[in-house]
Amino acid sequence: MASTPPGTERRDPHDDPEGAGSPSDPQRDAPDLADMTSFTWIRHGDTMAGIAFLTVARRLPNLIRQALGMAWQASPRDTTATVTLSLLGGVFTAFGLLATTGVLTALFESGPTPDRIRAALPSLVLVGVAATIRTVLQAGAGWAQARLGPQVNRIAEERLYGLTSRVDLVCFDDPEFHDSLQRARIRGMDSADTVVYTAIDTLTGAIGIAAAAGVLGVLHPVLLPLLLLAVLPDAWAAVRSARMSYATDLLLVPQRRRKWIVTELLADKDTAAEVRTFTMRDFLLRMYDGIARSEQKVLLDLAKRQASARVAGEGLGGIGQGVVFVALGVLLAVAAVPLAVAGTAVLAIRSGQSSLANFMYATNRLYEEGLYFTDFLDFAAEAESRIPAGRTAEMPSEFDRVVVEDVTFSYPGADTPALRGVSVHIERGEVVALVGENGSGKTTLAKILAGLYDPDSGRVLWDSADVRKVDPDELRGNIAVIAQDHTRWPLTARHNITMGMDKPEDAIIRAAEVAGADQVIAELPHGYRTLLDRRFKDGQELSGGQWQRIAVARGFYRDAPLLICDEPTAALDARAEHALFERIRRHADGRTVVLITHRLASVRYADRIYVLDHGKVLEHGTHDDLITLDGLYADLYNLQAQAYLPRA
Numbered sequence: 149m150a151s152t153p154p155g156t157e158r159r160d161p162h163d164d165p166e167g168a169g170s171p172s173d174p175q176r177d178a179p180d181l182a183d184m185t186s187f188t189w190i191r192h193g194d195t196m197a198g199i200a201f202l203t204v205a206r207r208l209p210n211l212i213r214q215a216l217g218m219a220w221q222a223s224p225r226d227t228t229a230t231v232t233l234s235l236l237g238g239v240f241t242a243f244g245l246l247a248t249t250g251v252l253t254a255l256f257e258s259g260p261t262p263d264r265i266r267a268a269l270p271s272l273v274l275v276g277v278a279a280t281i282r283t284v285l286q287a288g289a290g291w292a293q294a295r296l297g298p299q300v301n302r303i304a305e306e307r308l309y310g311l312t313s314r315v316d317l318v319c320f321d322d323p324e325f326h327d328s329l330q331r332a333r334i335r336g337m338d339s340a341d342t343v344v345y346t347a348i349d350t351l352t353g354a355i356g357i358a359a360a361a362g363v364l365g366v367l368h369p370v371l372l373p374l375l376l377l378a379v380l381p382d383a384w385a386a387v388r389s390a391r392m393s394y395a396t397d398l399l400l401v402p403q404r405r406r407k408w409i410v411t412e413l414l415a416d417k418d419t420a421a422e423v424r425t426f427t428m429r430d431f432l433l434r435m436y437d438g439i440a441r442s443e444q445k446v447l448l449d450l451a452k453r454q455a456s457a458r459v460a461g462e463g464l465g466g467i468g469q470g471v472v473f474v475a476l477g478v479l480l481a482v483a484a485v486p487l488a489v490a491g492t493a494v495l496a497i498r499s500g501q502s503s504l505a506n507f508m509y510a511t512n513r514l515y516e517e518g519l520y521f522t523d524f525l526d527f528a529a530e531a532e533s534r535i536p537a538g539r540t541a542e543m544p545s546e547f548d549r550v551v552v553e554d555v556t557f558s559y560p561g562a563d564t565p566a567l568r569g570v571s572v573h574i575e576r577g578e579v580v581a582l583v584g585e586n587g588s589g590k591t592t593l594a595k596i597l598a599g600l601y602d603p604d605s606g607r608v609l610w611d612s613a614d615v616r617k618v619d620p621d622e623l624r625g626n627i628a629v630i631a632q633d634h635t636r637w638p639l640t641a642r643h644n645i646t647m648g649m650d651k652p653e654d655a656i657i658r659a660a661e662v663a664g665a666d667q668v669i670a671e672l673p674h675g676y677r678t679l680l681d682r683r684f685k686d687g688q689e690l691s692g693g694q695w696q697r698i699a700v701a702r703g704f705y706r707d708a709p710l711l712i713c714d715e716p717t718a719a720l721d722a723r724a725e726h727a728l729f730e731r732i733r734r735h736a737d738g739r740t741v742v743l744i745t746h747r748l749a750s751v752r753y754a755d756r757i758y759v760l761d762h763g764k765v766l767e768h769g770t771h772d773d774l775i776t777l778d779g780l781y782a783d784l785y786n787l788q789a790q791a792y793l794p795r796a
Contacts, residue, residue, distance in 0.1 A: 336524030353507025360500030385461020
């Protein structure tokens with residue numbers, strides 16, 4: 149089954165194909181490829197092994213209840229119409245079968261053929277009327293059922309994406325959350341309408357079986373058990389096949405994630421240049437082939453096992469049908485039933501078998517899709533538990549001080565904390581710089597300040613308000629972030645700056661001018677209305693530096709009391725960098741700025757500098773204080789300064 153993982157899905161270290169080694173060293177490729185052909189990372193592979201036929205029977209009522217609940221949420225009218233019309237269709241099916249007994253009784257009576265036909269006409273009319281009404285009812289039920297699909301899809305999609313956009317950001321650093329999200333999004337969400345369809349089809353099939361069984365019970369009690377003999381083997385085969393398919397798909401989720409990552413590397417624009425520069429093609433294709441072959445092996449084995457189950461089920465089903473007709477022959481031979489009743493019984497059994505076939509197909513689909521649908525429901529429940537709740541404290545519209553008190557934070561699965569006992573204070577109107585080497589915790593601290601992460605311990609205060617008790621959206625409305633890894637939204641230049649906010653026209657023009665983005669927009673063919681994505685008609689592509697200016701304008705346009713700049717000049721040349729820092733300094737008049745940068749010449753005029761090292765604040769003070777201290781900051785600053793000194 150081909151998968152298209154979520155566009156927002158982030159790679160975790162375990163899914164990084166770059167770790168496999170170099171293309172010139174096949175021995176280094178082997179461990180990763182061997183890992184990809186095994187399934188040691190699977191958490192639920194054994195879960196499905198114990199599911200048996202009775203388990204399916206026990207699960208069906210709950211699945212039907214959940215499906216009808218979602219259908220009711222989508223459209224009570226269409227749900228009511230579908231179920232009601234299906235029930236009435238079953239009633240008229242039973243009525244038509246019973247009316248058939250009258251037809252056959254009249255036809256099998258002794259006497260002239262014209263007399264027998266005239267005697268059968270009233271019952272024959274009833275059969276025709278019942279068939280016509282049943283057809284109309286089934287058509288109405290089908291129309292109402294078809295209307296439910298799009299409505300259920302919308303409800304499921306709104307629920308999933310409503311949750312994924314509200315969960316804590318740290319969830320996206322959790323590999324288990326990724327797997328759960330992928331199962332929910334790739335198959336679970338898409339199965340919602342199928343579960344509703346098949347739940348209704350299951351009910352329809354069950355109604356048809358009940359109609360046939362009711363007729364057989366009325367005709368002769370002995371006929372009723374015969375109906376079960378032809379279907380139980382098929383039921384066993386269907387359930388077994390569904391269990392195999394689901395267990396295999398669950399097993400292959402991480403495998404398919406890895407394959408998708410490699411295919412993205414081979415086909416994505418952002419990696420195309422380096423794939424060619426470093427001649428990565430053969431290396432990546434070897435990795436893809438290793439993953440694809442192991443997946444193919446599993447799927448071929450699945451096809452073999454499912455075919456064996458189907459053959460066994462159909463063989464046993466054929467034996468059951470033979471027993472049914474032998475039993476009917478015996479009943480006729482001993483005169484236990486009249487010929488007309490036997491004829492009606494054959495029709496009832498045929499109708500029952502047709503309903504049973506539909507029921508078994510629907511049951512199989514409902515059970516299989518229900519497993520995926522359960523993944524969707526489980527993910528939704530997990531996501532809901534990760535949404536910050538009970539945050540009702542009042543957020544100050546302005547602040548005098550932001551304080552970080554003894555904050556500790558660890559990423560999911562990390563062996564060591566990213567921050568350890570960090571304390572920082574930021575006065576209103578100050579420019580505070582966070583500096584340090586890579587991995588020191590600067591960006592993590594900035595995300596905690598922005599309310600994107602909650603600390604494991606310690607707290608962040610805006611004056612006296614603890615941000616963990618404040619509504620996250622209200623907090624973030626007071627913060628603007630200019631990020632190094634900003635998103636290049638496939639939207640117009642205007643929307644890439646306004647980000648959904650609606651302010652007067654002069655606000656966007658002023659923000660673009662302050663950031664220097666006005667020069668970029670002036671060169672676009674349609675100005676602010678230009679679509680910034682070349683994948684679309686008339687779309688334009690920007691350089692890294694041009695995108696950086698758009699991202700800076702985005703932060704300025706928000707005009708929040710706290711501005712966090714995380715490496716805002718990373719993609720700019722020296723002249724543009726100097727100009728941007730001058731703009732930030734002017735724009736910061738009266739505002740509070742947290743500046744993260746590796747370029748220490750830009751932080752000389754900060755009111756306070758915090759130097760982080762391995763998640764701790766090692767030093768803090770003004771530039772002159774830290775140079776006098778002659779510690780890590782002085783070392784880093786002097787290293788950068790020496791690069792501009794003439795060689796001796």
